[in-house]
Amino acid sequence: MIEIGIAGKPNAGKSTFFKAATLADVEIANYPFTTIEPNVGVAHVRVECVCQELGVKCDNCIDGWRLIPVKLIDVAGLVPEAHKGRGLGNEFLDNLRQSEAVIHVIDASGSTDEEGNEIGVGEHDPCKDVEFLYNELDMWLFGILKRNWDRIARRIHLEKRDPAKYITEQLAGLGFKEWQVREALKVVGSDVMKFGDEELKTFATELRKRRMGMVIAANKADKAPEQFMKKLLSLDEIVIPTSAAFELTLRMAAKNGYIKYLPGDSDFEIIKALNEKQKKALEIIRDFLKKYGSTGVQKAINTVVFDLLGYIVVYPVEDENKFTDSKGNVLPDAMLVKKGTTARQLAYMIHTDIGESFIYALDAKRKMRIAEDYELKHNDVIKIVSAK
Numbered sequence: 001m002i003e004i005g006i007a008g009k010p011n012a013g014k015s016t017f018f019k020a021a022t023l024a025d026v027e028i029a030n031y032p033f034t035t036i037e038p039n040v041g042v043a044h045v046r047v048e049c050v051c052q053e054l055g056v057k058c059d060n061c062i063d064g065w066r067l068i069p070v071k072l073i074d075v076a077g078l079v080p081e082a083h084k085g086r087g088l089g090n091e092f093l094d095n096l097r098q099s100e101a102v103i104h105v106i107d108a109s110g111s112t113d114e115e116g117n118e119i120g121v122g123e124h125d126p127c128k129d130v131e132f133l134y135n136e137l138d139m140w141l142f143g144i145l146k147r148n149w150d151r152i153a154r155r156i157h158l159e160k161r162d163p164a165k166y167i168t169e170q171l172a173g174l175g176f177k178e179w180q181v182r183e184a185l186k187v188v189g190s191d192v193m194k195f196g197d198e199e200l201k202t203f204a205t206e207l208r209k210r211r212m213g214m215v216i217a218a219n220k221a222d223k224a225p226e227q228f229m230k231k232l233l234s235l236d237e238i239v240i241p242t243s244a245a246f247e248l249t250l251r252m253a254a255k256n257g258y259i260k261y262l263p264g265d266s267d268f269e270i271i272k273a274l275n276e277k278q279k280k281a282l283e284i285i286r287d288f289l290k291k292y293g294s295t296g297v298q299k300a301i302n303t304v305v306f307d308l309l310g311y312i313v314v315y316p317v318e319d320e321n322k323f324t325d326s327k328g329n330v331l332p333d334a335m336l337v338k339k340g341t342t343a344r345q346l347a348y349m350i351h352t353d354i355g356e357s358f359i360y361a362l363d364a365k366r367k368m369r370i371a372e373d374y375e376l377k378h379n380d381v382i383k384i385v386s387a388k
């Protein structure tokens with residue numbers, strides 16, 4: 001399953017974001033370091049189910065919306081100089097090793113200082129927090145490179161190894177792809193034997209840029225000064241205004257049967273009697289939805305998966321006419337695969353045995369055989385024919 005890290009300084013709203021997105025039971029409190037242990041939970045991306053296009057009735061979506069699971073990891077509090085061991089230190093960075101991307105939750109309202117202590121709204125410029133996670137990641141990576149560099153560079157030199165390949169192997173735990181290392185090396189230029197601290201720092205930054213995509217959740221947008229939101233949205237970053245607190249309220253209200261609301265909706269419907277106070281609170285949220293289109297939490301998750309990481313959705317089936325599995329379940333699975341995934345690779349993802357005994361694949365929409373190296377497209381419905 002795709003894993004996405006949720007990171008940010010203390011009190012920015014990570015736990016609230018995590019809880020809203022997963023509805024898991026984590027402590028939410030108004031003081032730094034509520035999140036001590038990494039929290040792993042399941043959230044979902046929201047896409048239009050292909051059943052509409054096919055004109056079939058499917059029991060695996062909600063009003064035509066398909067929710068596909070992704071893993072979220074809420075990483076513990078980050079403070080300036082965490083890479084030197086401050087706060088919870090490197091622990092949080094180590095928790096990001098498995099993540100494909102990060103949602104950086106920042107306090108857009110400027111009501112917490114750089115350490116996460118509460119101050120008045122607008123007293124801290126949230127743009128300063130954006131760079132800070134990059135710096136921590138870069139310095140953390142630089143530390144790892146520096147500790148290993150003499151050995152790595154010597155081996156590359158003595159054994160005439162391919163640098164990109166060897167570095168990728170040696171740093172396997174960090175999840176770099178060889179092309180990422182190769183491209184990053186190109187930027188730094190010069191011979192690896194001559195890398196000093198400056199070159200290693202540049203190398204770390206270039207590696208991080210390629211390895212760890214980031215979406216910024218400009219959180220607490222519900223109380224953020226207008227000029228802060230404008231400034232954040234004009235940055236050369238993917239910035240999504242969010243109110244994790246509003247999303248949490250809406251999900252709780254929906255869970256308890258007060259409203260009809262699907263995460264990502266631009267409005268909700270009240271379906272159970274509410275008192276005046278509750279109504280008023282929900283109307284404030286409704287105004288926010290009108291202004292921003294949604295609470296932003298679902299949008300942040302979708303943006304990471306589809307825009308940043310380039311995933312598409314495909315639907316494997318066993319019956320190409322009814323679009324079902326062997327039990328008659330219509331469109332049983334919606335799978336997230338990377339753009340460029342081939343029919344044969346999909347077979348392997350379903351099961352190694354199916355991949356190994358692959359005979360051919362069928363595009364169930366067009367009822368056409370497709371080549372094993374056919375690159376899947378978003379919303380493809382695929383039948384794999386194997387010898388199994």
Ligand SMILES: Nc1nc2c(ncn2[C@@H]2O[C@H](COP(=O)(O)OP(=O)(O)OP(=O)(O)O)[C@@H](O)[C@H]2O)c(=O)[nH]1
Nearest residue numbers: 011012013014015016032033034035220243244245
């Ligand atoms: N107004 C507003 N408050 C929020 C929002 N999200 C979180 N908060 C509040 O901000 C405070 C901190 O939220 P948490 O979710 O505990 O923050 P955290 O980043 O997980 O903090 P640590 O666990 O200390 O790292 C709490 O009082 C939340 O209720 C939001 O979108 N809007």
